[in-house]
Structure formats: C-alpha cells, structure tokens
Amino acid sequence: MGNWKVATVAATVLTMVFAAGCGGKAETKTESKEIKIGGNFEMTGGVAQYGQSAANGIKLAFKEANAAGGVLGKQLTLIIADNKSEPAESANAATKLISQDKVVALIGPAASANVLASVPVATDSKIPLLTPTGTNTKITVENGKVKDYIFRSCFIDPFQGAIMANFASKDLKAKTAVLYVDSSSDYSKGLAQVFGDNFTKNGGKVLATEAFLQKDQDFKSALTKIKATNPDVIYIPAYYEEASKIIKQARELGIMIPMLGTDGWDSPKLPEIAGAAALANTFFSNHYSAQDKDPRVVKFVEAYKKEYNQDPDALAVLGYDGALMMIDAIKRANSTEPAKIKEALAQTKNLQVVTGMxxxxxxxxxxxxxxxxxxxxxKQTFRTKVNP
Structure with a gap:
C-alpha cells in the first residue's frame, strides 16, 4: 500500500472518529462501503491447519453474506494477519490489524494460547475479539472477572473434558486411565485436570500422569511406562501433530487399548501421520460431525466442498459459525462501532448456526x-451427540 493511500485511510478514520464523538453519525458521513474485520490466524507454523480451516469458514460466510446484499448496506472485508502459530506473533498480528488496518472487530486466533496473547491488545484497544475455536476458560473469564470485549463461539474445555470422562466410564466401561499431557500447553493441562476429576467422580482411578512437550518426536519411553501400568484407556488432550505420533508409536509398542482425545485431534493430518490402522479404537470430542444428517450441516458441507474442493473439518465449521455470530451482532447493533458490536455479541440469543442453536x-x-x-x-465417524 502506497503512502498516499495510507494517508487517505488515516484521514477517513479520523473523520469517522471525530463525527462519532460529535454525535454518533460517523456511518452516515463516511463514504466507506466496507466493514473491515480482522482475522488473526495460524496460517503457517505448528497448527496452520487450524488457522487455515477457520479462515476458510469465515471467508465462505462473508462471501455468502456479501452476495446477499452485505451487512448494513456494506460489504464485509476479512483482513488476515498470520500469527505463525506463536503467542508473541499473535499479539503482533492483533496490534497490526487494529492500528494499521483499522478493523472494527477481530475473529481468531484458533489456538487458546494464541488467543490469550491477543486478549490484552484487543481489551486495551476496546475492539471486540471473538475466537471461534479457543476453548480455554481463561480466554473469557479470569480470577472471576468476565473480560468485557472478549467472546467465543465454541464450547469450553470443562465441557469436553467431562464429556470424555463420562464416555470412558459409561460407554467404554473403563475403570482405570492414564493421562498423557502436553506440559507446555495450558489447553492440555486444563483438559487433563477436568477429565481426571470427572473420571474419579465416576468411580474410576487415574493410575498415572505422563508428560511430553510440543514438538517432541519420540514418545516411546513414556509409552513404555504407561504400558506397564496396564490402564483401560489413555487420555491424550493434545493437538493433532503430537497426538498422531503418540498413537502411532503406542500401537507399535503393542498398546491396543482405547485412546481418547479432544477437538485438537481434528485434522486430515491425523490419519496421514498415525496411519488408518493405528487409529482403530480411538475417540475424541468435537464440535460437529460431517456425517450428521442435520440439513444445516449437509448444506454447509456441500457449500464448503464446492468452494474449496475439500471436506470441512470442525475448525472450518467453527470459523463459519463464528462469522455468522459476528454478522448477526453487527446487524443487531445496526452499527460498526466496536462498543456497540461488543454489546450485541454479549446479547446473542437463540442464533441458529451450523453446529446448533x-x-x-x-x-x-x-x-x-x-x-x-x-x-x-x-475416517471420522459420528458416534454420539451430547447436549449441555
């Protein structure tokens, strides 16, 4: 972008701010025909699959909304910044989108650690941030205080941790479990805690907790120790890259018991790395299943495949649903002012999205x-649906 364009954009934004401060009529005075939303996503790096899928879902939702006439008579523009799957880069991406691109709201990042790094930037700037996929409880509430400008459109970790503990106890009839945790991830540690607490409440026993680090390649030493405890199930709350390698190496060591996971497992890379045979007798909690016969799911899957020539994973549908939530909020706010969008997001009620109400x-x-x-x-197959 040339310097004269930057100056023009800056001048336009200053005009809007001044007009808003003098009577809240910025939108009638500006000539802008677009609503700029920032997409802070993992387009490269360790969990690029997540960021790319979520961004694709948002793009599809925005394309459909724009084709139907836009929002408030304007076209939605998604400006994506790559956070490279790193917390520090996520904060930088949020800063860039807000200060340089002048977005009125942020969607993303995908991974909880990257969302948490972006929260202070959005909060200080009073720009609403909606994560479609970040499940860590601290994203929206910390020390009992709700973060005014921060929202999510996906379920939270305690819900999916409890679901899998109940599934292990009631469906698989497991009496003993081992937790294999990514000690470098708050997401993994939090889920392990919830699973362990609920599994114990159900009458089960956690025999051991083993740890690994993100980017580890060899898991056989810990898996050998796990095998010696002879558990009924192993719970692995982790992202797909490490989870797939753990599963593959566990099967090579003759560990054939059920292995349970989380939404972090959801990626086409899981069978690519682990191998189809190794994934037999594995289960994970997720936000939706492409095999669900709900008409909204069927319609979304068809539209996504037509647009991208690939099946949508859960991150794609969550990106799409998050975009629908943002669009709905802007419409109800009848404004592109961040504070009004924030209020509308907080008041979201009975919004029908692909993954449900x-x-x-x-x-x-x-x-x-x-x-x-x-x-x-x-291949992923639909096992059961669990309501809150």
Missing part, C-alpha cells in the same frame, strides 16, 4: 452441544 451466557461463552467422533478405517 447458540446463546451467550454471562461469561461470554456459548451454550451449545458437542459430538464424540470415532475413527474407523482412518
């Missing part, structure tokens, strides 16, 4: 259902 609770977390996926022949 969505309403915000007092903690800026949605009340919605989840599914459990079983891997068969390297």
């Amino acid at each position: 969505l309403s915000m609770d007092a903690n800026h977390d949605p009340i919605k259902s989840a599914v459990i996926i079983e891997m068969k022949d390297g």
